[in-house]
Amino acid sequence: MAQRxxxxxxxxxxxxxxxxxxxxxxxxxxxxxxxxxxxxxxxSDAQLLVFNQQGWGWAHLIFGVIIAVVGLCVLTGQAWARLTAVVLITLNLITQFLYLPAQPWWSVIVIVLDVFVLWALIVHGDEAEAV
Structure with a gap:
């Protein structure tokens, strides 16, 4: 019998x-x-930010590959990917609170989307594995 x-x-x-x-x-x-x-x-507007662009670039390269692979695996319904996605999205949710002063509207939009996706992954992820 097919699962609803x-x-x-x-x-x-x-x-x-x-x-x-x-x-x-x-x-x-x-x-x-x-x-x-x-x-x-x-x-920027009366602020000076000092950072290492090479380090920032390599971090984004590595995390970009990890996030893309985990996203594809979530689409295939793999349980390990769902758990990893929950961790990555939770980290993104936390970092968006740090960006609130700099980009308030964008941060709020991303926070709301992250909450919906977390809810879906945690509560309804088993259904995605069954499909």
Missing amino acids: VSGWVGWVWFGGLAMFIAGVWNFFYGLAAVLGPDKRYLV
Whole structure:
């Protein structure tokens, strides 16, 4: 007998697809930072931020690949990927609170999406494995 699934399975797939797209974007941002000119500072509205662009680029390259692979595996319904996705999305949710002063609207949108995707992965992830 076929198992009935709810509409939340779509949110699980949305989460996997969003993770894949975010991973690809992070990979290309990291690649641009690694291959671009080496800058050590960024000046914005009365603030000076000092950072290592090469380190930032390599971190985005590595995490981009990890996030993209986990997103694809969530789409295939693998249980380990769901757990890993929950950890990665939770970390993203926490970091969005740090970005609230700099980008309040974007951070709030990402926080809301992260909460929906976490809900779908945690509560309805078994349904996605069954499909």
